[in-house]
Amino acid sequence: MSDAVKLIEVKEEIQADNARVADGLRAQLAEKRTFLVNLMSAPGAGKTRTILRTIEALRDRWRFGVLEADIDSTVDAERVAAVGIAAVQLRTGGFCHLDASMVAKGLAALDLDSLDAVIIENVGNLVCPAEFDTGAVKNVMILSVPEGDDKPLKYPLMFTVSDVLLVNKIDYLPFSDFDLEAMRERVLRLNPRMQIFEISAKTGQGVDQWAAWLDGEARRFLGN
Amino acid sequence: MSDAVKLIEVKEEIQADNARVADGLRAQLAEKRTFLVNLMSAPGAGKTRTILRTIEALRDRWRFGVLEADIDSTVDAERVAAVGIAAVQLRTGGFCHLDASMVAKGLAALDLDSLDAVIIENVGNLVCPAEFDTGAVKNVMILSVPEGDDKPLKYPLMFTVSDVLLVNKIDYLPFSDFDLEAMRERVLRLNPRMQIFEISAKTGQGVDQWAAWLDGEARRFLGN
Numbered sequence: 445m446s447d448a449v450k451l452i453e454v455k456e457e458i459q460a461d462n463a464r465v466a467d468g469l470r471a472q473l474a475e476k477r478t479f480l481v482n483l484m485s486a487p488g489a490g491k492t493r494t495i496l497r498t499i500e501a502l503r504d505r506w507r508f509g510v511l512e513a514d515i516d517s518t519v520d521a522e523r524v525a526a527v528g529i530a531a532v533q534l535r536t537g538g539f540c541h542l543d544a545s546m547v548a549k550g551l552a553a554l555d556l557d558s559l560d561a562v563i564i565e566n567v568g569n570l571v572c573p574a575e576f577d578t579g580a581v582k583n584v585m586i587l588s589v590p591e592g593d594d595k596p597l598k599y600p601l602m603f604t605v606s607d608v609l610l611v612n613k614i615d616y617l618p619f620s621d622f623d624l625e626a627m628r629e630r631v632l633r634l635n636p637r638m639q640i641f642e643i644s645a646k647t648g649q650g651v652d653q654w655a656a657w658l659d660g661e662a663r664r665f666l667g668n
Numbered sequence: 669m670s671d672a673v674k675l676i677e678v679k680e681e682i683q684a685d686n687a688r689v690a691d692g693l694r695a696q697l698a699e700k701r702t703f704l705v706n707l708m709s710a711p712g713a714g715k716t717r718t719i720l721r722t723i724e725a726l727r728d729r730w731r732f733g734v735l736e737a738d739i740d741s742t743v744d745a746e747r748v749a750a751v752g753i754a755a756v757q758l759r760t761g762g763f764c765h766l767d768a769s770m771v772a773k774g775l776a777a778l779d780l781d782s783l784d785a786v787i788i789e790n791v792g793n794l795v796c797p798a799e800f801d802t803g804a805v806k807n808v809m810i811l812s813v814p815e816g817d818d819k820p821l822k823y824p825l826m827f828t829v830s831d832v833l834l835v836n837k838i839d840y841l842p843f844s845d846f847d848l849e850a851m852r853e854r855v856l857r858l859n860p861r862m863q864i865f866e867i868s869a870k871t872g873q874g875v876d877q878w879a880a881w882l883d884g885e886a887r888r889f890l891g892n
Contacts (some may be wrong), residue, residue, distance in 0.1 A: 484713040487819055487822065517818075519822070570792065575762075590814035599711060599792075613814065632768075
């Protein structure tokens with residue numbers, strides 16, 4: 445058990461440092477009028493496709509940039525850049541989450557004066573990213589139908605720290621035993637203020653409702 | 669960047685300690701003749717269902733136990749125990765992976781003299797569990813079809829440290845753009861010795877081939 449105790453102490457120290465950096469970053473972004481959203485999920489839940497759909501829905505109104513984080517590869521940033529959106533790929537090189545310093549570094553590579561909103565695609569991981577404040581104004585998570593309706597029981601912190609839950613891949617519902625009502629009840633027990641939207645980033649179903657919510661939050665933040 | 673450097677150093681120290689504990693555990697299990705298998709995947713890839721199918725296929729030959737690891741909840745251990753298999757739930761309480769000390773603690777709660785093989789269901793996470801040797805003889809990972817065929821590009825370490833890749837939920841292939849050949853090529857480029865089996869833990873398809881491979885490895889290890 446001594447190993448475990450040691451790791452926890454270190455983690456707490458690092459998290460306290462990170463919280464300070466995140467608060468500073470948030471203040472700086474408020475001044476610069478950049479609306480920062482942190483998107484988290486397990487691997488393969490559809491983060492990149494959701495980002496593309498979201499930006500497509502709101503592109504007439506807001507100028508978006510994207511920070512793509514991955515252990516390795518640049519495939520996601522390439523997908524985003526391919527449709528003409530400013531994208532930076534952060535290669536974490538083994539790191540399992542983004543912290544506020546990494547996000548600050550990524551933002552420095554974007555021209556924030558020409559952007560209204562930046563979406564962070566965090567590392568695909570339902571555990572570690574939930575523990576590190578990125579400096580974002582809103583935390584959004586995706587749970588995809590094939591992952592199962594029991595995930596709130598197993599990864600409670602992620603469901604607790606998120607403001608929005610996007611239930612993605614609802615086009616898989618007919619082939620799945622996913623229980624939407626049971627999932628919803630488990631989520632709201634952990635986090636009664638969670639906004640829940642059901643979407644399919646593949647077909648576009650439900651994206652408008654989620655985009656309208658995000659639009660409202662961006663208006664509130666940017667004062668437009 | 670100073671935060672990041674600090675975290676990496678600590679991680680390396682902890683990993684070196686862990687490697688020693690894992691080697692000791694492996695030696696002890698060889699003496700006790702317990703075949704230990706570590707199963708890893710992203711959340712919701714079907715680890716528990718795969719374990720149940722695997723044990724069902726090999727139950728006549730070997731006596732199995734299961735270590736279930738989760739951040740929270742006991743649902744997985746309950747599913748395993750419900751079919752009469754010795755199961756221990758390890759609640760990691762926020763930890764994103766199992767290390768060898770935690771596994772040793774879990775094994776101490778099982779009666780190893782009455783078991784031939786133990787399967788560890790690691791925390792659902794494609795990143796951190798790949799970095800920590802659990803003391804297992806074989807590392808097995810699941811990639812489920814809905815997660816997408818690009819995962820080897822994004823989580824290379826997991827695909828590098830695993831001996832076996834189970835491509836699960838192949839019953840979703842008709843509704844997916846998952847490219848089996850592209851995935852296979854990406855995996856073998858990282859790890860030319862990877863054993864790959866395509867299965868559906870839901871329908872049982874392909875489970876026999878994987879179970880036959882595991883049976884061969886168990887025979888080799890246990891000398892039966």
